[in-house]
Amino acid sequence: MNIIECVRLTRYAFCMRWIRHITTCFAVLAVTATPSFANEIGDADKGEAVFRECSSCHSVGQGAKNRVGPHLNSLFGRRAAAIEGFNYSNGLTRMGKDGLVWDFDLLDRYVENPKAFASDTRMAYKGLKDAQQRADLLAFLRRYSDDPSNIPEAAPTAAGTDHSVDAAILAIQGDPEYGEYLSSECVSCHQLDGDYDGIPGIIGWPVEDFVVAMHAYKDKFRPHPVMQMMAGRLSNEEIAALAAYFEAAGS
Amino acid sequence: MKLNRRLFMGGAAAGAAVATLSAPMAHASTNGKPRVVVIGGGAGGATAARYIAKDSNGEIDVTLVEPTRSYYTCFFSNLYMAGFRELGSIAHSYGKLASEFGVNVVHDWAVGIDREARTVTLAGGATLPYDRLILSPGIDFVDGAVEGWDVTQQNKMPHAYKAGSQSELLKAQIEAMPEGGTFAMVAPPNPFRCPPGPYERISMVAHILKEKNPTAKIIIADPKEKFSKMALFQEGWGRHYDGMIDWIGPDFGGGNVSVNPDTMTLTIDGEETKVDVCNVIPAMKAGRICEIAGITDGNWAPVNPHTMQSRVDENIHVLGDASHQGDMPKSGFAANSQAKVAAMAVRSALTGSKLFPAKFTNTCWSLIDADDGVKVGASYEATDEKIAKVDGFISQTGEDSALRKATYEESIGWYAGITSDMFG
Ligand SMILES: Cc1cc2nc3c(=O)[nH]c(=O)nc-3n(C[C@H](O)[C@H](O)[C@H](O)COP(=O)(O)OP(=O)(O)OC[C@H]3O[C@@H](n4cnc5c(N)ncnc54)[C@H](O)[C@@H]3O)c2cc1C
Numbered sequence: 001m002n003i004i005e006c007v008r009l010t011r012y013a014f015c016m017r018w019i020r021h022i023t024t025c026f027a028v029l030a031v032t033a034t035p036s037f038a039n040e041i042g043d044a045d046k047g048e049a050v051f052r053e054c055s056s057c058h059s060v061g062q063g064a065k066n067r068v069g070p071h072l073n074s075l076f077g078r079r080a081a082a083i084e085g086f087n088y089s090n091g092l093t094r095m096g097k098d099g100l101v102w103d104f105d106l107l108d109r110y111v112e113n114p115k116a117f118a119s120d121t122r123m124a125y126k127g128l129k130d131a132q133q134r135a136d137l138l139a140f141l142r143r144y145s146d147d148p149s150n151i152p153e154a155a156p157t158a159a160g161t162d163h164s165v166d167a168a169i170l171a172i173q174g175d176p177e178y179g180e181y182l183s184s185e186c187v188s189c190h191q192l193d194g195d196y197d198g199i200p201g202i203i204g205w206p207v208e209d210f211v212v213a214m215h216a217y218k219d220k221f222r223p224h225p226v227m228q229m230m231a232g233r234l235s236n237e238e239i240a241a242l243a244a245y246f247e248a249a250g251s
Numbered sequence: 252m253k254l255n256r257r258l259f260m261g262g263a264a265a266g267a268a269v270a271t272l273s274a275p276m277a278h279a280s281t282n283g284k285p286r287v288v289v290i291g292g293g294a295g296g297a298t299a300a301r302y303i304a305k306d307s308n309g310e311i312d313v314t315l316v317e318p319t320r321s322y323y324t325c326f327f328s329n330l331y332m333a334g335f336r337e338l339g340s341i342a343h344s345y346g347k348l349a350s351e352f353g354v355n356v357v358h359d360w361a362v363g364i365d366r367e368a369r370t371v372t373l374a375g376g377a378t379l380p381y382d383r384l385i386l387s388p389g390i391d392f393v394d395g396a397v398e399g400w401d402v403t404q405q406n407k408m409p410h411a412y413k414a415g416s417q418s419e420l421l422k423a424q425i426e427a428m429p430e431g432g433t434f435a436m437v438a439p440p441n442p443f444r445c446p447p448g449p450y451e452r453i454s455m456v457a458h459i460l461k462e463k464n465p466t467a468k469i470i471i472a473d474p475k476e477k478f479s480k481m482a483l484f485q486e487g488w489g490r491h492y493d494g495m496i497d498w499i500g501p502d503f504g505g506g507n508v509s510v511n512p513d514t515m516t517l518t519i520d521g522e523e524t525k526v527d528v529c530n531v532i533p534a535m536k537a538g539r540i541c542e543i544a545g546i547t548d549g550n551w552a553p554v555n556p557h558t559m560q561s562r563v564d565e566n567i568h569v570l571g572d573a574s575h576q577g578d579m580p581k582s583g584f585a586a587n588s589q590a591k592v593a594a595m596a597v598r599s600a601l602t603g604s605k606l607f608p609a610k611f612t613n614t615c616w617s618l619i620d621a622d623d624g625v626k627v628g629a630s631y632e633a634t635d636e637k638i639a640k641v642d643g644f645i646s647q648t649g650e651d652s653a654l655r656k657a658t659y660e661e662s663i664g665w666y667a668g669i670t671s672d673m674f675g
Binding site for chain 2: 178
């Protein structure tokens with residue numbers, strides 16, 4: 001029996017083995033790909049002072065309960081919008097379903113600019129611009145989480161960059177006619193009647209919310225691969241045009 | 252009554268003519284309105300007809316030629332086979348295009364195109380003049396692509412690569428398989444409609460068999476070394492259907508196949524296997540009408556990426572699977588995206604409306620098992636040479652089940668969104 005013959009006769013079994021082999025390789029990759037960070041970067045004691053501002057709505061520590069905001073025990077490693085019975089915004093609920101699990105980097109972004117992270121968040125907080133204060137706050141909150149693994153060694157890359165949208169960008173008057181043409185790309189997925197059916201409705205959003213959200217995707221500040229890609233190639237004028245169109249389309 | 256109506260139409264047309272005085276008057280139609288004929292009421296054609304009618308506010312006369320009264324989407328037809336969708340839920344009629352958007356829907360086949368005279372002949376005998384013609388006829392199969400198979404055999408060995416009765420047939424055959432029987436697929440060579448389609452289908456077939464016939468086997472004979480989302484599918488097959496699926500690539504003869512529909516045998520690299528169901532998906536080419544129009548180069552119709560105009564005739568735009576455009580996959584999403592660019596270009600040429608730069612996107616979701624969805628997508632721009640990829644993303648292996656479920660739910664939202672974007 002020559003080699004070709006051998007391969008031909010054994011190929012079914014071989015293919016199965018090969019498929020299993022590939023599968024195992026991926027399983028291993030998936031495990032080793034999870035980063036593990038060890039050190040804290042903020043000062044938890046200072047963070048306790050920062051937290052005072054939050055404590056009018058959030059509680060943390062023994063016996064903490066949901067108040068205006070959800071309790072913050074075991075926040076690190078918790079999936080977004082995971083506390084049963086708490087009435088989260090659609091945006092955070094959706095992120096939770098998408099698999100978003102709070103870690104240092106994501107909490108840092110959310111606290112920095114809540115509305116850029118989740119447009120319809122019910123957290124009425126303007127955001128904490130000071131990166132060190134955020135690090136301190138998160139170090140404090142981390143005391144109440146079981147899983148210390150997700151505090152990165154170095155300050156996360158996102159820290160230090162300002163993610164609020166420039167006033168000049170917010171002031172751009174969008175051309176709704178151009179927006180209408182551009183919107184034809186959006187409505188391949190987002191339903192025009194505004195139904196939220198696995199994909200959020202986007203009709204009738206206030207211009208500013210729309211612009212802030214799109215820039216947050218463009219800067220990869222807000223997670224979602226499709227939206228990061230879509231927003232990534234839109235210019236400031238194009239985002240303004242879409243915002244103008246979608247706001248008007250709701251009325 | 253008749254007279255009144257005619258007078259009214261005349262008045263409206265005259266008004267339109269005044270409003271568009273600056274427009275290029277390239278058209279030579281009887282009532283003064285430029286005419287667009289769209290051939291094929293699928294993903295590309297329905298979208299183009301709807302957008303032109305909707306955005307031209309009655310200034311352009313749009314006729315859509317489509318033989319079937321109900322369009323069954325190929326997208327989600329694999330989900331139908333696995334029982335995740337009802338057949339009725341993937342059927343769409345043309346009623347809204349006619350009633351809400353004023354598209355003149357003609358249920359007939361286009362059989363001839365006279366590019367000099369700018370007319371389309373229908374099988375029923377009618378002749379339709381056009382100023383611009385849009386072709387979105389989808390695919391046909393390359394003759395002799397799989398030895399032993401031709402369309403006369405499609406009842407014994409279905410392709411189910413045009414949805415509807417073929418999908419129903421294949422589903423019935425799978426459900427009637429004997430215990431421990433064999434399902435075979437002959438996968439197509441590149442390029443073909445919906446690159447992940449055959450592998451999503453395998454996943455869905457495996458899903459039914461695992462439930463109803465767990466000792467059954469699946470063989471795929473494939474002429475390609477690699478396929479779309481390969482790592483994701485293979486990971487999923489290992490996880491959900493371990494040992495059931497045997498993928499035979501070209502190194503093992505997957506590209507050297509013949510079939511015999513009478514004996515229900517599949518021969519791979521000289522080795523004959525008796526199978527119970529044989530899903531033959533042959534090599535593809537642009538729908539025949541493109542060849543008839545004389546605008547193909549090889550199997551496909553080359554287009555200008557900025558406007559989707561045929562490289563051979565600028566009065567014709569070709570959309571979707573039939574076009575040869577560059578980096579976009581042949582998908583419903585892509586056809587829909589290209590249709591909007593073409594619609595804008597056609598309106599601009601006929602009524603002088605603004606021409607914006609062409610942008611394209613695509614995302615293809617696939618279901619591997621219940622609540623285990625994955626996706627791949629990219630954005631594109633027009634260069635003079637081709638539609639070129641700008642940026643992209645793909646689901647990752649090892650994702651957790653909540654994310655996969657969310658991805659599947661996203662695909663349901665997408666289906667609702669895109670089908671209403673096509674059919675109103
Ligand atoms: C199993 C499967 C799964 C798929 N899944 C997805 C998916 O999840 N997502 C996705 O984006 N895409 C998917 N696709 C691909 C998608 O279906 C096609 O890419 C898309 O339909 C192409 O659109 P089209 O307009 O080019 O052709 P079609 O949608 O096929 O439309 C062509 C129309 O033209 C008509 N026609 C043809 N010739 C003539 C003529 N001479 N005269 C008049 N009418 C004519 C036909 O009747 C047909 O209705 C899938 C395909 C398959 C087979």
